[in-house]
Amino acid sequence: MFSRRILFASALLWVAACAGAAESAPCGHLRSAFYEYGALYYQTADGGWAGIDKDVVDEVARRMGCTIEASTESRVRIWAGLNGGNLDLSVSAVSTPEREKFGRVVPYIAERNYVLVGKEVDAHIGSMEQFLATPDIKIGVIKSFKHGKAYDAWLERLRAKGRVYEAPDYAALLRLFKVGRVHAIMAITSGWYPLLKQERMAGTYRIMDWAPPKDAVVGGLILSRQRVDAAMAARFGKTIQAMRDDGTLKRIFERHLDAELAARLLNF
Known part of the structure; x- marks a missing residue:
C-alpha cells in the first residue's frame, strides 16, 4: 500500500511538472x-514603428518566449489573412460573431468612439439625430471597423442615404477630413488624442460624444483558430491578465496617452 502511494504521488508530480513545462514552453x-x-x-520620425499595440505585442512575446514577425497591413487585408489562415x-480587434x-x-x-465634426458644420448639430436630419453632411469611417451598437x-441609417465614406486606413480617413x-x-x-498635438489641426474640429455611457468598444489580440490552439490562446489570456495586474498595461498606455485617458482604457 505504501509503495502504491509513492507511485501515485510520483505520478501527480510528473503531471504537474509536465503542465508547468507546457505553461513555460516558448510559443x-x-x-x-x-x-x-x-x-x-504609428511611424516615428526615424522611420520605425511605435504605439500601444506594438508595446503590448512586444511584452507578450517577451513573457511567453515567442518570436513574433510583424508586418503592417490595411485592416481589410488583415481580416483576409486571419480568415484564410495566413x-x-x-491587434486591437473587436469581437463579433463572424470574427x-x-x-x-x-x-x-x-x-x-467619438465623432470629430469639422468646424464648417453648423454648431447646432449636437446629436446623432440632428446629424441625420442634415442631409448635406457626410461622415467617414475606416472600412470593417466596429463602433459599438x-x-x-x-x-x-447614414449608409442607406449614401452619406458614409469608407476609407481603407486612418491616414486616408484623415485626408478625406482635411x-x-x-x-x-x-x-x-x-485616434484623436495625437491630433491634439498637431498645430495645423487646432480649431478645425469638435469632439462629440454621442454614444450611451456604457457603449464601450473592447479590443484585443485576435488569435487565428487555424494556427493558434486553445491551450496557447489560454496562455495569451493569462499573460495579458498578468500585465494588467502588475501595472504593465497601464504603463504602456501612459507612454502614448495622458494618464487620465490611459486609465480609461483599462475598463475592459
Missing part, C-alpha cells in the same frame, strides 16, 4: 499584422 514563431492608427500604431494574430468563427479575441483595451446602428470630402469622422480616444 515559437508567429506572424502578426499591425495597422496604422493614431497612438495604437496570419497567426493581429469568432476564425479567431479568438483576448481583450486588453477598452476604447470609446449605437454608432453602428446610426451609421447603417480636404473636406467628409464633414465628420469616427475616431476612438487613441
